Amino acid sequence: MKKILALCVFVLGLAFTTQVSAQTTEIEKKAHIKTEELRRTVKFNDEQKAQVYEVLQKYYNYLNRPNANESDFEMRKQKITAFVDEKLKAVLNEDQFAKFKQVKL
Incomplete structure (x- = not known):
């Protein structure tokens, strides 16, 4: 009985880990993909590319969190978009940032 219970716990843990990894x-x-798309449009260097990629990872991770309702999602999207703008304004020059603002996330 203990072995069956331990096996069930192991299988559930493995399934959860696989889902998080996916x-x-x-x-x-x-x-x-978005970083490469922006690189073609905005024309930034390798150092900027790494920083843009990091910011976009945070953006998609934040949007991927489960939400309670649709209005909450819109509020969270506005908040993370402001965060992305703030971070990328520090990474990109004025011309690059203007081109970024023309591209939709």
Whole structure:
């Protein structure tokens, strides 16, 4: 009986770990794709690329959190968009930031 219970706990733990890993991979993939898209449009260097990628990972991770309702999601999206603007304004020059603002996240 103890072995069956231990096996069930192990399988549930493995399933949860796999799901979290898949979400992380999806977030990284989205951030990478968007960073490359922005690199073609905004034309930033490798150092800026790494910083933009990091900011976009935080953006997608924050948006991926479960939310209670639709109005909460819109409020969270406005909040994280302001965060992204603030961080990228520090990373990009004025011309690059203006090009970034024309591209939709």
